[in-house]
Amino acid sequence: MPKQICILIVFFCPYVLTAQSLNQTLSITPFSTVHQSIERNTAFDVFTNPATIVNTKTFMIGACSEQRFGQKDIISADVAAVLPTKNDAWALPIHIDKAGTFTNNTPALVYARKISSNIALGVQFGYNMQSVEKYGSQQQIDTKLGLIIKLTNQLQTGATIHNPQFWFKKETQIISRPVSVAWQVAYEPNESFLLQTIIQKQQNQAVQVIAGAYYRCHKYVEVAAGINSEGNQFWGSSSFILKNFRLGITTHIHPQLGITPGLMIMYNSIK
16 A cells, blocks of 8 residues: 555544444445344344344354455454343444554443333443554543334334433544434335335534345345445445355445445354
8 A cells, every 4th residue: 555545544544434434344234224023133233223132032143344445454344242131132242443553443342121012222331442553542431322112013213322421522533432323214014125224423424324225035145235325335235144154245335435345254043
């Protein structure tokens, strides 16, 4: 990578990664939904809304990685494990960014519980660690609150608040964790088809809309496609279910910055 690009990454990557991904990889978009279908559950749902893990019935673990805009020096990854119990669920999500000498890692612990047959709450406590080699590092608490409401058998909605502890903190966006709010709605007319829209607003950023359609075209194959208003991006994916494993490939197309390819693998213990 040219020296000039490396310099830009070091100085601007904390802003770019935060604004571009809202602390998750682009590639988990097709695998992270708000829904009630057990067949569509993935370990990555926790990244969309921490309360979604109450829908999980078995232990799951998965990893998703991408080369942002095809650049070998810009790598993002998400890893998550979900463990359901009788009335609640626990999860361990980890987000990883690496761009040149800059690293941004956020391991977290999530707890979610149903408070009624149609309402679930989730809370996430994480620890964000950012560093630039030979320059320094900083660490901060990262939190997220989630709510899921089942309106009908086909319609489900949710809301999240990310880093509410910084709502009244008067610091720059790069120094403090940005506050963001999001609203999610998913319509699932049957087990084969899902429509989802996410509207999110991050501090000091424009409103972002992510919309997609998910179709289970075969018992072992699911495809998805959609748009992301940030940068006018288009995304698509294909995933294949092989017994207890699920393998997926994704692509995000940015009109100026190029293509972001991604890979996903997940295991669930369902019998």
